[in-house]
Amino acid sequence: MSKVFTGEQERKIKAFINLALEFNKTHNIFSRTSYKEVYENDILDCKPLDNHINGNKNILDLGSGGGFPGILLSITNPSNNISLLESNNKKCYFLRKISHELNLKNTTVINKTIYENNQLGSFDIIVSRAFATIEKTINLTKTNTHKSTKYLLLKGKESVIKKELKDIDKNKFRYEIIKQEAGLKERNIVLLKNNE
Numbered sequence: 001m002s003k004v005f006t007g008e009q010e011r012k013i014k015a016f017i018n019l020a021l022e023f024n025k026t027h028n029i030f031s032r033t034s035y036k037e038v039y040e041n042d043i044l045d046c047k048p049l050d051n052h053i054n055g056n057k058n059i060l061d062l063g064s065g066g067g068f069p070g071i072l073l074s075i076t077n078p079s080n081n082i083s084l085l086e087s088n089n090k091k092c093y094f095l096r097k098i099s100h101e102l103n104l105k106n107t108t109v110i111n112k113t114i115y116e117n118n119q120l121g122s123f124d125i126i127v128s129r130a131f132a133t134i135e136k137t138i139n140l141t142k143t144n145t146h147k148s149t150k151y152l153l154l155k156g157k158e159s160v161i162k163k164e165l166k167d168i169d170k171n172k173f174r175y176e177i178i179k180q181e182a183g184l185k186e187r188n189i190v191l192l193k194n195n196e
Contacts, residue, residue, distance in 0.1 A: 003050045005076065012075045012102050013043060019101060020066060023094050030066040042068045048180050048189060049127060049152050055079040057124040060144060062114065063131040065091055069154065071098055073127065074107040081106055083123070087113040114140050122146045129154040134190060135167040151192035158188055171195065 005013065017038045024030060032038045046069035053059070053073065057080045061070030064084035074082045084107065086092050092111040099107040110120065116139060123144050128137060134153060141151075155161050161177055168175075174195050180187040 003047075003076070005047075009075050013039075013072070015102060016067065016071055016075065016098060017043070019098055020094075023097070024066075027090055027094065029091055029094055042066075043072060045187065046072050046129060046154065048178075049073065049154060050076050052150075052152050052178075052189070052191060053077055053080065053125060057081075058122075059083065059125045059127060060085060060120070060123040060141075062126065062128040062137065062141070063087075064095055064109075067095055067098060069127055069129055071095065071102075071104070071107070074099070074104045075102065078106055081108070083108045083110055083120070085110045085112065085114055085120070087111070116140055117143055120144055123149060125150055125152060127152045127154070133167070134161075134164040134192070138168060138173070138192075145194070147194055147196070149194065151190070153190040153192065155188050155190055157186050161188055161190055165190075168192075 064070040064086045070084040095109045176191045178189040
């Protein structure tokens with residue numbers, strides 16, 4: 001069952017998009033140019049991740065960029081702690097500005113490049129959108145997981161995902177490819193968990 005945005009969430013999402021478009025005019029953080037484009041290509045693209053998240057979780061968004069999915073998840077999951085990891089200084093400035101303007105007290109912006117054996121701590125859920133291959137994501141986040149951590153990776157074509165999944169240790173991980181409603185392009189969420 002797909003979660004629906006509340007009125008307050010819709011208000012914050014609208015403010016987020018408008019602030020992003022305004023910031024983008026001078027700082028060029030993404031290629032979108034209209035409200036409709038951001039809503040359809042970014043908000044609705046990331047929204048299905050919400051169906052796999054419940055309360056009181058520590059979530060790490062890898063490579064937050066312009067705030068997708070991280071800022072959206074901060075808006076829709078106020079009881080969760082969301083860490084937005086982004087290496088680009090300009091994008092981090094933007095993410096901090098949005099967090100402040102929208103009063104997202106559950107949000108932390110981490111201006112770092114992730115590397116293996118990092119000291120970022122462990123998380124209950126690790127999310128990403130167009131970040132890296134599945135194997136690379138797992139390798140970079142080995143020190144950020146515990147036995148019940150799950151990955152929610154927003155990906156494209158199933159054929160590409162299946163190729164990427166060949167490289168992971170099936171004894172260690174179990175996975176599910178969750179097809180998204182067909183929009184203009186093929187989208188899937190890869191749900192990855194430790195094999196108990």
